[in-house]
Amino acid sequence: MQANWNWGIFFEQAPFGNVTYLNWLIDGFLTTAALFICAWIVAFIIGSFFGILRTLPNKFLRGVGATYVAIFRNIPLIVQFFIWYLAAPDLLPRDLSVWFKAELNPNAQFFILSTCALGLFTGARVCEQVRSGILALSRGQRYAALALGLTLPQTYFHVLLPNAYRIIVPPLTSEMLNMVKNTAVASTIGLVELTSQANRLLEFSGFAYESFIAVTMAYVFLNFVVMRIMKVLEKKMRLPSTGIGGKNV
Template sequence: MDYKWNWGFLLEQVATGENTTYLGWLGIGLVNTILLTASAWVLALVLGSVFGVMRTLPNRGLAFLGTAYVSIFRNVPLIVQFFIWYFVVPEMLPVSMGDWIKNLDPSMQFFVVSVLSLGVYTGSRICEQVRAGIQGLPRGQKSAGLALGFTLFQTYRFVLLPVTYRAIIPPLTSEFLIISKNSAVASTIGLLELSGQARQLVDYTAQPYESFVCVTLAYMLINFVIIRLMGFIKNRSHIPGLLGD
């Protein structure tokens, strides 16, 4: 293979005239990926918790809404959801709100849409994990909470959910890792995260191997941090004997 490796190009000034290097471009992509992953994860955890709880409530209407959320967003390809959020949703909103979104700075618009797309999609997956976690608990826990005088809301908040979150940390870790990799889809609507910046580097430097090796190492670093962080949370929140271990 007649390929000339050249790692030095990373320290060269970018050809667009910006006051940065190609390594700086990758740094911007890394920051965008981290911010997107963290923001979408928070949104997904909130939505997944809310709709997961709704799916376990005795109220059939709320349970149906939770089921509909999962059925719609989990079964539509992620890239399609990105396009819907970016092209369709602003046209369906009231004119003033739609115009506000369209007039945002492009980079902010790409970021907001990406957070919504990733967060809502991943939330539909976390919803099922929360539901399974709650339904996997002994029924006596809910009855005990109600017998102590807690309302149903207080029973979920103080009794069921604290145990559920401890039980589902492993699958939540997997979803955290998946959302960091799914963030690459955001480049399809223009957000220059890691994979988008890598393609931009290839276009300007014709050094594809070096560019994607750097991106691969960056993703590995992100995933390593996520695993260590979730492992720390698991160890700190572990209550011996609570879940049978």
């Protein structure tokens, strides 16, 4: 069966909104990019925090970090999305819950819930990357910093974390690329992002090939931008004459 290509469909008037189908895809792309950025900030901060906990001498704190990882890594992402969507708003204080469900724009609700779900899910994976980076460092770095009079928090902030991040830039890049693709799951709870807009375009225009080829190229472009940025960051963070952050120079 031969497909009837019609790439001009993107410039035709959409059935509502006084915009073209291309505007739908652009709006979806911007929402996807914003979701990725916000969720990555959450994942990086939460993942770094629990990654540090998993390397502390305190057994209880290590257990807290391990529990977080076990919960969020072992529950499927789509299940976590629906847990946040169905249960999380009802767990808020009553006034805040009423405001969130009754007064906040629905797409803003979906965006916030998607950011939390995707950020905490990816944070568990970032946690393991941070933990691995810290444990890959020589113990002498920790002991030397403590011997110089630094407190344990100062040792992590000024010595261990900067070097650990240099080591884990490549695996963090992979996590970022996975997160870009995982944003598509947000469409299941109603967020009007890139995949959701492609489905709308297909529903109203009937052009499946054009819709999903365009969406595929949009995801490829976003991932390409992420890879280029992380490549530059990896080069900037590489320490000369050492193996930390890349090949020896």
